[in-house]
Amino acid sequence: MSFLTIDRVTKVYPTPNGPTTILDGIDLTVNEGEFICLIGHSGCGKSTLLNMVSGFNTPTSGTVTLNGNPIIEPGPDRMMVFQNYCLLPWLTAYDNVYLAVESVYPTYTEAQKQAIVREHLEMVGLTESATKKPGQLSGGMKQRVAIARALAIKPQVLILDEPFGALDAITKEELQDELLTIWTQHKLTVLMITHDIDEALYLADRLVMMTNGPAATIGEVLEIPFDRPRDREKIMASSTYMELRNYALDFLFNRYAHLDD
Helix, strand or coil, X not given: CCCEEEEEEEEEECCCCCCEEEEEEEEEEECCCCEEEEECCCCCCHHHHHHHHHCCCCCCEEEEEECCEECCCCCCCEEEEECCCCCCCCCCHHHHHHHHHHHHCCCCCHHHHHHHHHHHHHHCCCHHHCCCCHHHCCHHHHHHXXXXXXXXXXXCEEEEECCCCCCCXXXXXXXXXXXXXXXXXXXXXXXXXXXXXXXXXXXXXXXEEECCCCCECEEEEEECCCXXXXXXXXHHCCHHHHHHHHHHHHHHHHHCCCCCC
């Protein structure tokens, strides 16, 4: 049985000018433990697709299944991390994570819940900042809280919607490395949207390249052949890396260029 299957998924939205097809016949099978990146121009339905995996949205036709079970609503087996963090500003970093743990594990003892929160804040390097509220944290630290909160409930699938898009280059690279470490240790399945080809080639097992919307579909899927654990400098200096990068760039900016850009 496949782990995560997106089978002939189409999404149609009503508009004043009639129905508009956003996604048209998406087929993708994701193996357990895979790291998948999705890339494509704005408006190609990447977020819509991952919202259907998370359960925030449902297909007009087709199915999304996890371990053979149709996904029809959000659940703790799938957690999403957004670019804008989505932290409650009146709660500390500790309490933002605790709230998720308490909602998913209400029967755990207080000591158990607190231990889970501390473990996951330590995992992302925020033990010393646990009592700070989001307004006192940098962008990178906020995203670490969001990742800790998602991982604390032990999801099977981690869904990331441009999680590092708003961060500076140095912080982005630090969090990419931390994410790979966490992914390796926890054997998570990761689905991640990015607009950064270099990020996708460094992180992913496969790069799913979307055609333009409306009526977007999967244009091609690139297998990323680099061994793990990955050495960023060695990968980026390789001829294979440049070939893959140029191929993806050609796909996005020649074969599927935005004509109005």
